[in-house]
Amino acid sequence: MRVPRAWLALVITALAAGCGVRANQRGQLAKPKMQFNPAPEATQLEQHVYSYREGSAGGYDAGGGGCGCN
Amino acid sequence: MRLQLAAACALLSGSPAGAEPDGDRATVVVRTAGYVDDDHTAISTSLVSVRARPVGDVFVSARYVADAVSSASVDVVTAATGRWTELRSEVSTGVAYADGTTSLSADYVFSHENDWDSHTVSAGGSRDLFGHNLTLGAGASFVDNRVGRADDANFHERMRVLGGALRAVWVAGKRDIFQGAYDLSRASGYQASPYRYAFVDDPAGVPIAFAEVAPEQRTRHAVTLRWNRHLLRDAALRSHARGYADDWGTASITAGTEFVVGLAPFELGANVRLYAQRHAAFYQDVYDRPRRYMTADRELSTFQDIFVGVRGRWIGESIAVDAALTGFGFRFPEFSRLPERRGLTAALGLVWAI
Amino acid sequence: MRRAALLGLGLAVAPAAAVAPAACQKDLDAPLDPVELDRPFFDCRVQPVLTRSCAALACHGDPGRYFKLFARNRLRITGDETQRNVFMRPEERAHNYNAARAFVDRAAPERSLLLTKPLEQAAGGSFHVGATLYRAGNVFAGTDDPDYQVLAQWLAGATEAPTCQEPGSTL
Numbered sequence: 343m344r345v346p347r348a349w350l351a352l353v354i355t356a357l358a359a360g361c362g363v364r365a366n367q368r369g370q371l372a373k374p375k376m377q378f379n380p381a382p383e384a385t386q387l388e389q390h391v392y393s394y395r396e397g398s399a400g401g402y403d404a405g406g407g408g409c410g411c412n
Numbered sequence: 413m414r415l416q417l418a419a420a421c422a423l424l425s426g427s428p429a430g431a432e433p434d435g436d437r438a439t440v441v442v443r444t445a446g447y448v449d450d451d452h453t454a455i456s457t458s459l460v461s462v463r464a465r466p467v468g469d470v471f472v473s474a475r476y477v478a479d480a481v482s483s484a485s486v487d488v489v490t491a492a493t494g495r496w497t498e499l500r501s502e503v504s505t506g507v508a509y510a511d512g513t514t515s516l517s518a519d520y521v522f523s524h525e526n527d528w529d530s531h532t533v534s535a536g537g538s539r540d541l542f543g544h545n546l547t548l549g550a551g552a553s554f555v556d557n558r559v560g561r562a563d564d565a566n567f568h569e570r571m572r573v574l575g576g577a578l579r580a581v582w583v584a585g586k587r588d589i590f591q592g593a594y595d596l597s598r599a600s601g602y603q604a605s606p607y608r609y610a611f612v613d614d615p616a617g618v619p620i621a622f623a624e625v626a627p628e629q630r631t632r633h634a635v636t637l638r639w640n641r642h643l644l645r646d647a648a649l650r651s652h653a654r655g656y657a658d659d660w661g662t663a664s665i666t667a668g669t670e671f672v673v674g675l676a677p678f679e680l681g682a683n684v685r686l687y688a689q690r691h692a693a694f695y696q697d698v699y700d701r702p703r704r705y706m707t708a709d710r711e712l713s714t715f716q717d718i719f720v721g722v723r724g725r726w727i728g729e730s731i732a733v734d735a736a737l738t739g740f741g742f743r744f745p746e747f748s749r750l751p752e753r754r755g756l757t758a759a760l761g762l763v764w765a766i
Numbered sequence: 767m768r769r770a771a772l773l774g775l776g777l778a779v780a781p782a783a784a785v786a787p788a789a790c791q792k793d794l795d796a797p798l799d800p801v802e803l804d805r806p807f808f809d810c811r812v813q814p815v816l817t818r819s820c821a822a823l824a825c826h827g828d829p830g831r832y833f834k835l836f837a838r839n840r841l842r843i844t845g846d847e848t849q850r851n852v853f854m855r856p857e858e859r860a861h862n863y864n865a866a867r868a869f870v871d872r873a874a875p876e877r878s879l880l881l882t883k884p885l886e887q888a889a890g891g892s893f894h895v896g897a898t899l900y901r902a903g904n905v906f907a908g909t910d911d912p913d914y915q916v917l918a919q920w921l922a923g924a925t926e927a928p929t930c931q932e933p934g935s936t937l
Contacts, residue, residue: 400595
């Protein structure tokens, strides 16, 4: 039971801390460079290079299909 | 072959809007990228994408991607086959709803090569909670791959992939934002390559070639953490790490960071990405004896790679132009036919907001 | 700064720790016993077909090929030009036997690469570079070719007496 409680406490603490960030305090966060996927098409092409040359998949925002065996 | 699980992940990245100029009516993106390595492979990729907002909070998108590949890689070249070329085409379309708090989306991707067709459908959604300080999202995708062999009318295989993804984005402070993600996928069907042969030691001293055989099921897990931190007056450090493991025994760690600084109207960035992988349980460079599963896929071996790049962007009122150059190196200590690989990628993009 | 560094370290380590318990499939590297096919039939009946139809120096007598075959007056294991036309050595025959068995599909022998590669696609065969090399079509136009039948019989379990002798060999 200790582990779930610890996680719960961590999540609540984290949310409480985050809730302190009001809309008028988000000037820096709102900048494009702070987005996780600011250029989806560029991300797709980058991930294409990685995912077809490494044995791993998933975890980063990119779509696409096909074998891409090379 | 790689999974298209990522299609579901793309749905969870939030608003269709991006760092690029975003038009009231539509945004057109044109990109081209080149890849060249010392394994005698060159790839040219071109992409055209249109995102439009026909009504209210509804977005539609369409995209076309074409890859032209020319290769004489050690993977496929024997004395009988030399350099080969092929074209891959991909079309996709999607619809999304995003009202600033809730987002929903659905996408379809069709990809065609001379030896591979795939259909991907995916859907996802997300919702902002706690005053937009926490965003939770989920998505799912299904990919149906029809695997062929070039110039072979009688080779037909199938491979299906079912994937799911969970995302959470947390605003941790005025300068910090985090994203956590878990991706799960299950691939079923043909997962070997009809072009590759694994070698087995033979008492005569001349290795024997066996057609590659891979397990027909593969379950993959990826956990990713990303952290963007705003620095100085107009700069950001964008870091990420991923742990990956699958039931073939492959495991990897990915870590990287990018420093981006704004010098209006320019934006400059430098990035580094490191990757280290442990081999699949059944991988051997040259097999000691015939085994149930055998592969000559170096992407299932133990290896490491590094990518180091720079990028720049000019951002105008309705147009942005960007360029990137990246160098990379791979080290394959368990793949004697290609111990190392080095190369370059270059990319150029134009974004036009209408 | 130190707090940020610790956070960064945690960020890097946590994902790997999260996926570490993922379980592996069982017996992924289990050994596989070779397909049991009659060795006398191979030496006496199959080897002549391979020598005649497959082992030319421009074809599977090229050491660069995945499927390599030794044969008299063709690829030799010693690499000694003066020995090119001597009788086949036991180790060369053993290699050919093992190489041929490696191209056998134990679950569906009729779909074995040993049969489908040299067979015209119109007759159910696979793509074969050899069919394009001389623009003369594939080795076997159809499954009724007598040499194809020899290969098919071997895969179907045909046997020969150990005394059976390949014409022109010392066996």
